[in-house]
Amino acid sequence: MKPENQNFFQKVYVVAKQIPFGRVTSYGAIAKYLGAARSARMVGWAMNASHNMEEIPAHRVVNKAGLLTGKHHFGGTNLMQQLLENEGVKVIDNQIQDLEKLFWDPFLELDHE
DNA sequence: AGTGTGACACTGG
DNA sequence: TCCAGTGCCACAC
Numbered sequence: 001m002k003p004e005n006q007n008f009f010q011k012v013y014v015v016a017k018q019i020p021f022g023r024v025t026s027y028g029a030i031a032k033y034l035g036a037a038r039s040a041r042m043v044g045w046a047m048n049a050s051h052n053m054e055e056i057p058a059h060r061v062v063n064k065a066g067l068l069t070g071k072h073h074f075g076g077t078n079l080m081q082q083l084l085e086n087e088g089v090k091v092i093d094n095q096i097q098d099l100e101k102l103f104w105d106p107f108l109e110l111d112h113e
Numbered sequence: 114a115g116t117g118t119g120a121c122a123c124t125g126g
Numbered sequence: 127t128c129c130a131g132t133g134c135c136a137c138a139c
Binding site: 026027028031037038039040041042043044045047048058061062063064065067068069070071072073 | 118119123
Binding site: 008009031036037038039040041042045046049 | 133134135136137
């Protein structure tokens with residue numbers, strides 16, 4: 001694995017870990033922040049890899065619609081939803097409620113270059 | 114080295 | 127406005 005690739009993954013982890021408690025963001029937002037807006041899918045892939053690496057709040061990362069598309073990767077249970085609800089995020093049928101209010105944009109919180 | 118796949122996003126009809 | 131198709135970048139085989 002090339003260092004640059006690890007850097008990409010590392011960037012994802014860094015951003016993901018910066019997500020405040022009770023807040024959520026989208027793959028696209030992170031991808032865009034990393035300079036690869038069209039690689040949102042890769043962000044999810046990085047999150048999947050993070051499961052065995054560092055404790056990344058992947059449950060705070062959802063698609064732009066606020067849908068917990070990756071819950072299946074959380075042990076195949078509704079753990080992802082439970083984690084979010086535990087943080088005060090209302091989730092109904094894998095759908096985050098008040099997404100606009102809970103949405104955390106890296107561009108607003110983090111200073112991008 | 115090339116092909117297939119993926120936890121998405123965007124554009125067109 | 128909603129549904130379907132296409133594009134995209136990087137990883138795994």
